[in-house]
Structure formats: C-alpha cells, structure tokens
Amino acid sequence: PHPFLYKMYPYTVRDARLHLRHVRDLLRSLDPSDAYNGVNCSSLSYLTFYTKGDKASEKESSDCSPPDYILPGCKDRPLIPLQPFRDDCKPLQCLRVLTMSSWNPPPGNRKMHGDLMYLNVLTMEDKELNITSSTRGFYLNQSTTFNFNPKPALPKILCHSLVELLSQVSPAFRKTFSALQKKRVQQHPYERIAAPFQVFTWVARHGDHTLDCVRAEETHTSRMGQDEHTAGQNRDWNEELQGCRELARNSLQERLHRERSIFKVSDFVAAATRGAVAVIDGDVMPLNPGEAPHVQMFIWNNLFFSLGFDISEHYSPLGGNTAAHAAAICDLRGAQAYTSVDVEGLHTLGTAVVDYRGIRVSAQTIVPGILEKNQEQSVVYGSSDYGKTVFTHPRFLELLDKTSEPLRIQRHQVLDHRNSPVELCSGIETKGILGNDGRPYILDLLRTFPPDLNFQFSETEERREVPKECLLFGYPRRHHHSLASLRPELIEAFAQHRYELYVKMVSQDLIQTEEHDKALEQRIGDAATSVADMEFQRRSVIMKACEAVGSVSDSCFDIRFNPDVCSPGIQHTCAQTHILLCL
Known part of the structure; x- marks a missing residue:
C-alpha cells in the first residue's frame, strides 16, 4: 500500500489485535490442535486423508474402509487414537515463539508516539526479536528482557504487515511460511472454511502444548460474548431468528433468500457455547445469586441459561436430577421437530444444549416480555404443574393442529383441577405464551414424542399387559427417569409398516368382495350390484382395515x-x- 494510506487509515489497538490473530491463524492453519479443542468453530475433517490430497490420481481408487482395529472381532487393539492421521500432514513451524511482551501496555508517553503493543519473537535461527506495533505498522525496537528501549533498531524497517517484517529479518520464516501457504491453498475449501455447525470430538489425540499469545490473551480477557466486529453491541437473537422465519416463502427466490437468512444466524450456537463456558467458569453474574449454585439462572448476551438440575423438585415425579438432565435434550429434539415442520405463525425458541465440565447448560432465546411477569401468569396453553391447572387457547390449537399430522400427535382431552375437559394438541408439558411482540411461542417441548413404555421409572408403577415377546427380552425395564421416548425414525418406520398392512388388507378384501358380488350375480342372474352397495362395501372394508392397523x-x-x-x-x-410399541 502507498504510504499515504498509512496516514489516512492508521492502525488502532483493535486492528493490531485482529491482525495478530489473523497471523496466528495462518501459522496454525495446518495444525489440528484447534480442531481437537474446538477453537473458533474448527472441526476435524478427514477429506484430505481419504482423497490423499493432490497425490491421488483419477485412475487410482481410494480405500475408504475403516481400519481393522476398530472393527468388531479384532483381538489385538493398539493403543492409538481413533482418528486417522497422515504423516505428510505435519504442521510446518515458522517461528519458535510469538508472544506478547512483558512491557505491555505501552507507557503514556509512548502511547502519544503511537505505540499500540509490544511483541516478542524467537525465530527458527534462535534470534530474539522485540517488535513494536504502532499506528504506522510494525518495526523492531531495541528493548531486551530486562531493559526497555522503544527506539527503532538499526537498520530501520517499517512494515505494514507483521508477516512482511518477519520475512525480511528471518530467511527461515520466509521459506517456511511460503511453503505453508502453498500447502494450505492446496487443501479442499471444506477444510479451510470454518463450519457453522461445529462438531466437537470426545476423543482427541495427545499433542504438544505450545506457546500461543493469542490463545493466552483470549483466555484471560472476558469479552462477555460480544462480537469482535460489533464491539459493545448485543444481538437480539430472538428477533433475528423469528424475523428470518417470517420471511416470505411463496416463490423459489423468496425461499432461497429465507434459507440464506436462517443460515446466517447459525452463529447463535457459537454464542450459546461461549456463554455456557462463561457461566460454568463463573464469569457471569446469576439472576438469583442468593440461591444455591445448582438452581441459579443467568442472562448473558440476550440469552437465557439454566443448569440441568431439578429446580424446586419440578422433576421429582419423573426422576429428579436425572430427569432434568435428560429433559434438556428432549426439549431440544422437540424444538428441532417443530422447526422442521415450519408452520407459518408458530414460533419456537432458539435452543442449544452445551455439556461442559460435567454440567449440562441449556441456552435459549428470551420471549419478549416474559421477564416482566411470572411464567405461570404468561402461560395461556398447557400446564406448568403436571396437570393440576391446564389451559387451552384457540389460536394455539389452530396452529398446533397443523403440526399434529406431520408429527403424528393425537388431539386429545385431559381433565383440569376442576375436572373439566380441556382439549390439547400436544403434550401437556408444552406451554404456549403470547409474547409482547404478538407472536405465539411454544416452549418446554420435552413431551413431543410418545413415551417408550418398555422403560419405566419405578418398579412400583402399575404393571400393564405386555406381550410375551417383551417379557422374554426383559421388558419393561427399570429406567433412571420416565422421559424415555420413541425416536421419530422408529415412529415413521412403524407408520410405514402399518400402512403396508393397511393397503394389503384393503386390496385383499376388495378383491374378495368383487369375487363374491360376481358369484352372487351369476347365481341369481340379476343386475350388478348398485353403486350405493359398492360404496357401502368399500367403506366397510376401509373401516375394518383402519381398526385392524390402529388408525x-x-x-x-x-x-x-x-x-x-x-x-x-x-x-x-x-x-x-x-399403540404400545414393543421393541
């Protein structure tokens, strides 16, 4: 860049930190440590391993079968990591050390001269460098470990980029960094671009712990979840999510625009993960600091966080803390199910579940106005106390009735505390709240799928009749909680199986009915069966088949x-x- 641009757009402290982070990311672009640790949305990828990079020819066939030591029946299992690893993918080391100097922050007089921060570098030639980051760029200073001298070193070299400065003073850095960039560009774009839906690995290979000034600074500097590019601003996650779902979806172009908008707010998961870590680390003040730690709740970056414990014995009939721990995942699966149905006018909360240091944290967006009054006063549909008081609302019934067919939920009635029938179109735990923005929200979706009666919470529960096949396999079994539910894949497979039986029964009965009518016609010699009789017989066949398959x-x-x-x-x-499904 022209020197005139340096005067027009000088470096700031924020620019210098972002530049240092970018250099760090380039130097560690081939190092899988960030992917193992889940840093900056990094995830493990095996694409280059199976495609063998640019060494694989088009005629060569790649063997994508898993190693023998992870297959069942292997007797000799070596103590090696499960993830595949290529020997030729070892990271290239450009510097021995790149860290912040102990002379930071610059004193007042040096700030007036434009000093932003100081860096220490140890090159591969074992040469110690002290670098000043100023408003004009980067240059070497004359400071040492125990002597502060901010004057420029001789010869004077001022570079707008830190990489350019290091390339001029270290030939090894210039050569290795060029090779690293060439190797990085050869990677597939899917391995270079961070995935919006991060995948965390629960088994990681043991690696060397290296010096990293950016990692150390980010660890001890709390940003309270604020985006680096929008410093000081909190995002309204609920409004972003709901606004994207309310976009028009009539034409193909509108649907594509809507899907792209929803995809852009996928960084909600990253924000929820950072918030959950901050909550567990004690960096967020709870809303109820006087309560016990396991019942505390938090609000951070416009997100509501709660811990996976049984608050006020709410889950006591279902299994206590074990049920509360499982309820978070059940609620997440229910939110995913209702979101996939995508009924216009029905809104679900943005939900993420994070397990960190043995504690389950549930993060949700905040319904507008729910913090101004108690939840019991806001609920207009469902129950907050396991059926003692049940409410229904025509607007929620109309919206949830549209989801009952794809989710295969039966509309039913329950009795409230006055023994009056109340009609519901979801689980009784599902609560409907009208937000201050006029949108109808549903939450607590842990009862979206039918319960699995093969797993019971207590042996003292009333024994019901079960087939002998279930008894032979030891069902029903005692479970830790009563929130065990059937997978949606199993429900769809069961419905498909019953549909095949239904079609088979209807076709066979219709064939038998037609044959009977023809035989009766030939024997009597009268006219064919009237249309009304044929319709009546068809209805009888369909009713019989529906009753047989449980429709x-x-x-x-x-x-x-x-x-x-x-x-x-x-x-x-x-x-x-x-219908009791016996597995």
Missing part, C-alpha cells in the same frame, strides 16, 4: 400417538387411543 380415523389411514399416555398426574377424559 385414529375410520375413513382413512391415520396413525397418531398421544404423548401424554401413562404420564403421572394426568387424568384423561376417556381411554385414549394409543
């Missing part, structure tokens, strides 16, 4: 489940139709 409708195939079946403390108006 909730007697006129068409419709398999649905009641998520409140066998839930403790809930009274149904009548025997609700449900």
Whole structure:
C-alpha cells in the first residue's frame, strides 16, 4: 500500500489485535490442535486423508474402509487414537515463539508516539526479536528482557504487515511460511472454511502444548460474548431468528433468500457455547445469586441459561436430577421437530444444549416480555404443574393442529383441577405464551414424542399387559427417569409398516368382495350390484382395515400417538387411543 494510506487509515489497538490473530491463524492453519479443542468453530475433517490430497490420481481408487482395529472381532487393539492421521500432514513451524511482551501496555508517553503493543519473537535461527506495533505498522525496537528501549533498531524497517517484517529479518520464516501457504491453498475449501455447525470430538489425540499469545490473551480477557466486529453491541437473537422465519416463502427466490437468512444466524450456537463456558467458569453474574449454585439462572448476551438440575423438585415425579438432565435434550429434539415442520405463525425458541465440565447448560432465546411477569401468569396453553391447572387457547390449537399430522400427535382431552375437559394438541408439558411482540411461542417441548413404555421409572408403577415377546427380552425395564421416548425414525418406520398392512388388507378384501358380488350375480342372474352397495362395501372394508392397523380415523389411514399416555398426574377424559410399541 502507498504510504499515504498509512496516514489516512492508521492502525488502532483493535486492528493490531485482529491482525495478530489473523497471523496466528495462518501459522496454525495446518495444525489440528484447534480442531481437537474446538477453537473458533474448527472441526476435524478427514477429506484430505481419504482423497490423499493432490497425490491421488483419477485412475487410482481410494480405500475408504475403516481400519481393522476398530472393527468388531479384532483381538489385538493398539493403543492409538481413533482418528486417522497422515504423516505428510505435519504442521510446518515458522517461528519458535510469538508472544506478547512483558512491557505491555505501552507507557503514556509512548502511547502519544503511537505505540499500540509490544511483541516478542524467537525465530527458527534462535534470534530474539522485540517488535513494536504502532499506528504506522510494525518495526523492531531495541528493548531486551530486562531493559526497555522503544527506539527503532538499526537498520530501520517499517512494515505494514507483521508477516512482511518477519520475512525480511528471518530467511527461515520466509521459506517456511511460503511453503505453508502453498500447502494450505492446496487443501479442499471444506477444510479451510470454518463450519457453522461445529462438531466437537470426545476423543482427541495427545499433542504438544505450545506457546500461543493469542490463545493466552483470549483466555484471560472476558469479552462477555460480544462480537469482535460489533464491539459493545448485543444481538437480539430472538428477533433475528423469528424475523428470518417470517420471511416470505411463496416463490423459489423468496425461499432461497429465507434459507440464506436462517443460515446466517447459525452463529447463535457459537454464542450459546461461549456463554455456557462463561457461566460454568463463573464469569457471569446469576439472576438469583442468593440461591444455591445448582438452581441459579443467568442472562448473558440476550440469552437465557439454566443448569440441568431439578429446580424446586419440578422433576421429582419423573426422576429428579436425572430427569432434568435428560429433559434438556428432549426439549431440544422437540424444538428441532417443530422447526422442521415450519408452520407459518408458530414460533419456537432458539435452543442449544452445551455439556461442559460435567454440567449440562441449556441456552435459549428470551420471549419478549416474559421477564416482566411470572411464567405461570404468561402461560395461556398447557400446564406448568403436571396437570393440576391446564389451559387451552384457540389460536394455539389452530396452529398446533397443523403440526399434529406431520408429527403424528393425537388431539386429545385431559381433565383440569376442576375436572373439566380441556382439549390439547400436544403434550401437556408444552406451554404456549403470547409474547409482547404478538407472536405465539411454544416452549418446554420435552413431551413431543410418545413415551417408550418398555422403560419405566419405578418398579412400583402399575404393571400393564405386555406381550410375551417383551417379557422374554426383559421388558419393561427399570429406567433412571420416565422421559424415555420413541425416536421419530422408529415412529415413521412403524407408520410405514402399518400402512403396508393397511393397503394389503384393503386390496385383499376388495378383491374378495368383487369375487363374491360376481358369484352372487351369476347365481341369481340379476343386475350388478348398485353403486350405493359398492360404496357401502368399500367403506366397510376401509373401516375394518383402519381398526385392524390402529388408525385414529375410520375413513382413512391415520396413525397418531398421544404423548401424554401413562404420564403421572394426568387424568384423561376417556381411554385414549394409543399403540404400545414393543421393541
């Protein structure tokens, strides 16, 4: 750049820190340590390992089969990491040490001269360098470990880029950095670009712990979750998520724009992860500091955080803390299910579940106005006390009825504290709240899928009739909590199996009916069966098949489940139709 640009756009402290971080990212671009530790949305990738980079020819076939030592039946299992690793992918070391100097921060008189920060560098030639980052760029100073001398070293070299300065004073850095950039560019773009949906590995290879000034500074500097590019500003995550979902979806172009907008707010997960770590590390002040640590709640960066413990014995009938720990994942799966249905006008909260240092943290966006009053006063649909008081609302019934068919949820009635029937179209734990922004929100979706009756919370529960096949396999089994539910894949597989039986029964009965009508016509010699009789016989065949496969409708195939079946403390108006799946 022209020197005139240095005067127009001088470096600031923030620019210098971002530049130092960018240099650090370039130097560690081939090092898998950040991917193992989940730093800056880095995730492990095996694409280059299986494609063998640029060494694999088009005619050469790649063997993508897993190693023998991880397959079942292997007797000799070596003590090596499970992740594949290429020997030719070892990181290239450009510097021995790049760290912040102990002379930081600059004194007042040097700040007036434009000094922003000081750096210490140890090159591969074992040459110690003291570098000044100023508003004009980077240059070498005359400071030592125990003597501060900010004057420029001779010869005077001023560079706008730290990489350019190091390339001039260290031939080894210039050669290795050029090779590193060439090797980095040869990687597949999927391995160079951070994934918005990060994957954390639970097994990591043991590596050397190296000096990293950026990592050390970020560890001891709390940004309170603020984005580096929007310093001092908190994002309204709820408004961003709901606003993207309310975008038009009529034409293909509108749908593409809507999906891109939703994809852009995927950094909500990264913000929730940073917030959960800050909560566990004690960097966030709780809303109720006088309470016990396991019942404290937090608000950070417009996100609400709660710990996976049983607060005020809410989950006591379901299994206590074990049920509260499982409820977070059940709620997350329910939010994913309702989001995938994508009913216009129905809103779910942005939800993320983070496990850190043995503690489960649930992060959610905040419903506008919910903090101004108690949750019990805000609930207009569902129940907050396991069926003692149940509410319903026509707007929520209309919206949830649109989700009942794709989610296979049966519309049912329960009795409230006055023994009055209340109609629901979801689990009784699902709560409906009208926010101050006029949007209807549903939360606490842990009862979205039907319970798995093969796993019971207590042996003292009332034993129900189960098939002999289940008894032979030891079902029902005692479980740690009563929130065990059926996977949606199993529900769809079961519905598909019942649909095949339904089609088979209807086709066979119709064939038998037609053959019977023809035989009767030939024997009597009368006219063919009237249209009304044929329609009546078809309806009879369909009703018989629907009853046989367990359809909730007697006129068409419709398999649905009641998520409140066998839930403790809930009274149904009548025997609700449900199907017990025996695994």
